[in-house]
Amino acid sequence: MRSTYRSLRLGVVILLGLLGAAVVLESVRLGCWLDSLSAYYWSGARDALVGSLCAVGALLVAYTGTDDVEDALLDVAGLLALVVAFVPTEPRTGCAGPGAPSALAVEHDVRTQVAALVLAGLVAGTARAVVAARSGLPLPSTLVRAAVAVPAVVLAVAFAAAPQVVVARAHDVAAVVLFVAVIGVVVRRAFDARPTSGRWAAAYATVGSAMLLTLSVVVALHALAPAWGHAVLILEAALVAQFAVSWVLQTVELWGTDVVDGTTGPA
Template sequence: MTDTAVADTYRYLRGGMPVMIVALAAGVLIERLHARCWQTSISAYYFTSAHGVFIAALCVIGALLIVYKGSNDTEDVLLNLAGILAFVVAMVPTTRPVLLCGSTDLAVDDPAALRNVWAIVIALGVSRAASWIMYRRTGTGRRRSSLGVAATWLQRALFAVGIAALVLTPQWFRTHAHGIAAIAMFAAIILTVGITAFVASDRRRYQLIYQGISVAMVLTLVAVVCLHELLDGFNHAVIVVETALIAEFAAYWIVQTVELWGTVTRPTVGEGRLHRAL
């Protein structure tokens, strides 16, 4: 009974991710039906009637990424990092777009965005302290691999820089946090897919699929960076590329859900090359 409950919990966690992506897509499409044109980026829908579903979907996705236990410690750290960054993307809006043709034009209070980030920082700090106490008290902590330790310190460094910017230069944080967090979030996800595709997957059929998705995500992320750097503000090419990146991530997660439907984590399928190497 316990094993069944654990397996069902993982199935719900995996299944919840594409459901929230569908909710985000539906919110954007419904807003488009009542608007004169498409917004220039998905993030721009923060300023429309899709405001609520945009924030809710990203927050749920962030929580799912944090709660989901990866198949190895490196994957787990990267998923946690992506999940926390998803909260930043949700709470701190992008720069208000010049072209805003939505059915609703929402006013956004800059101080409110920063206050919401502080709420997330406090919640994460409390949860981290509580988990550290419980692991230490019960002796249930696990040793990390060398790669997992490196990922953990990278995560801590990014958080330290982010909190320092929030405290010392709040206006800079308000202006740049959304874009930096979005790129870093997708980079963490791509690294996770890469670990699965090129290191940890033992099933050849699935490995080839993951490799294809991983390469596509890298190329898409490069395209996003180039568009942000080369173009003056946003244009509709950005929303196309962002949509492709989200669709690729959804495809990866769905394939993983199918592959691992009968088990909990990948090591139970077979000891991945990452574990053998470390």
Template sequence: MDARQSAIETYRYLRVGIVGLAVLLAVSVVAQAVADGHLLGSISAYYFTPVRDVFVGVLVALGLSLIAVRGRGIEDVLLNLAGLLAPIVAFVPTSSTGDPLPDSDNAVRSLIIVGAIGVGFAALTARRLGGEQRRQAELGVISAASVIAGFAGWLAAAPDSFHTAAHYVAAVGMFAAFVVVARLNATSASDHEETPLVAMLPAARRAAAYRLISWSMLITVLAAAALGLLDLAGVVPIPLWLLWAESVLLVLFAAFWVLQTVEYWTDGVPLD
């Protein structure tokens, strides 16, 4: 096997692994719900059950995978930002059940330090590039540094606020990035190399599917925000609304990576 084929298979398995992470989290939550005999208010609430190890492990592995996988142009920047935000969702839990929140400062500060080292490495790498590639890499470095600095400053200046809201801010930011990523893929889908998998899902169908995923994610995030405001006002129009919203987003997330796996089955990565 030559080096190019090895790289292609590495990216192929990386995308399949991302889908597997989403399935792992879903299976763990369903198994716990069956064992408990009832549902909790959100997937995040399962942090305080035996699902915790899977929840944290999945989001940390997901963060690394999103940073590692290659995107096209601004898509790569958004995937990297989503990868930075995923561990924050894991490390800063939130609970509406009254359970005491564990001290997450050590994990968050460690993440900030490692993230800063990673940004420094990326900055050095960007200097070796030229033209449009260098501009895109520099944009990624600036964006990642801003996110890390923002969360670091927030934790230092207002730790109580950070522990209350950072989970939601990171989760919304992560899925907002995917709304844009899915939309970008809708405009770039092509049949550059025909394979049996691509033949089943030609460019027009994949583009429509990416658009559907993008709009569905956006509508779900906005609906969750509206329901959250109603919840704060003491009105709960839909029982377990956050659990259903998170479940829909998890399914859409997995569907996106299934589509990407099909599209880049032969090439491995999107070609600029």
């Protein structure tokens, strides 16, 4: 069981490395850099981008947090990673190169994928809540197990009311909320580590603060700067790297932790 949890954690880091390698190699092939990580959906790196995000999302949902709050945050982040993968950002002019999918074809694909994701999220949340209830977990823990269904419900309502808005905006909104959830995990770890290790608490606080600052700057650039240039690409890459650092820190800290009961797992 310990080996399985270690593999889950290491898998997230390896997949983020795969994403970074695909972006770099595609940029070398094209001879230029696109203006954001999401823009590589419209390049030859599309499959690596979508595949790595889907796999990371699945691992975040599968991984059991050290407590109910962390578990809920990771579940929400995992489902939103799938939204980011399935709903691309708007195509932009530049050096995307030949072979990029057409915007019209992608719009039809997005509608199918969002509908499938909503159904999968609802089934996953319901199944996990039922299993938790049958296992005798308290009501708060049972509700946490259904947290993955919350963004699925929100997405379903939004998609039913305004599908065009979902296609146009869901990517950016999901990406921001995803990182907010991850930052929440890092900040929570900083507070949890304070009674036992000031060094670990300081490390988590530093990474969490850096992620929050970077995310704020990225959001501001998206909202205020009409010509983002490569600043957004650099900041998004930094944000993903900071997430990887936070994940590695927690992996190292909890490397030898055993399962205490049915609600927690080793990292």
